[in-house]
Amino acid sequence: MNIVVLVKQVPDTATERKLRAADNTLDREASDGVINELCEYAIEEALQLKEKHGGEVTVLTMGPDKATDSIRKALSMGADKAVHLNDDALHGSDALQTAYALAQALRTLEFDIVVMGSESTDARTGVVGAALAEYLGLPQLTLAGKVDVDGGAIKIQRQTDYGYDVVEAALPAVVSVVEKINEPRYPSFKLIMQAKKKPVTKLDLAGAGIDAAKVGLANATTTTVDFAAAPPRAAGVIVKDEGGGGAQIAEFLAEKKFV
Structure with a gap:
């Protein structure tokens, strides 16, 4: 079984994220890059499928040069090889363009x-999986909390507000996973050393057959018109309960339209 897991490098959520004033796009140099959290669950699920059914796991990343760090992290978790889609013309691509590329x-x-995470922490559009399946003409199985493969068929438990739905499809298929699906493993020292020797194939627009007119900031279907820094957080309100604390809290919640 050949499994491709999509991995995205995103700014570390523990640091402040910024937009570039020059073009209103995310400033990826302003903070350290890390693997998107949900991508780690996707990597783990891909590895578990490989361990159960055999085959190999290929990591596919679209991003700038620094995304190599996240590729090596994915390889050190146990993936067999990687493909890095990297071209300056991809800068500023929106979710639909990313899915196309x-x-x-x-x-x-x-x-x-x-296999991919259901969303990324930098954009949180949650649409790339569905758009990718549409471009490929394949079934999409989204928000998977459990994945089972039996021969040429795949079945997932799709997370919902009321529990889960069971969704089945024939392979090949695109699957997006949620964080409850598994617990990502930590790379061992042996795998970290092995990852340095695993093959990483470089792809640019020409190599992937990507039409330059369909990607990039100038051709994006969505755009950020303007942005401003969030205002400083205001001081909180302290309620001293002298018999009417409950009523004051209820009034505050009603004013903020929480109740």
Whole structure:
């Protein structure tokens, strides 16, 4: 079984994230880059599928040069090889353009399942998985909390507000996972050393067959018109309960439209 897991490098959520004044895009140099949290769950699920069914796991990343660090982290978790889609013309691509570019890159690979996180912490659009499946003409199984593969069929438990739905499809398919699906493993020292020797294939627009007119900031279907820094947090309100504390709290909640 050939499994491709999509991995995105995002700014560390523990640091302040900034936009670039020059073009209103995310300033990825302003903070350290880390693997998107939900991507780690996708990596773990891909590895578990490999351990159960055999085959290999390929990491696919779209990002600038510094995304190499996240690729090596994914390889050190146990993935077999990686593909890095990297081209300056991709800068500023929105979610739909990203899905298109990833679909083109995937067409250069052989795969049975594409596994990815359900959203990223930098944009939180949550639409790339569905758009990717549409571009590829494949079934989409989203918000998976459990994945089972049986021969040429795949079945997931799709997380919902009331529990879960069971969704089935034929392979190949695109699957997005939620954080409750597993517990990502920590790379061992042995795997960290092995990761340095694992192959990483570089792809640019030409190599992936990507039309330059369909990607990049100038061709984006969505855009950030303006932005401003968040105002400093105001001092909190202290309620001293002298018999009417409950009523004051209720009034405060009603004023903020929480109740």
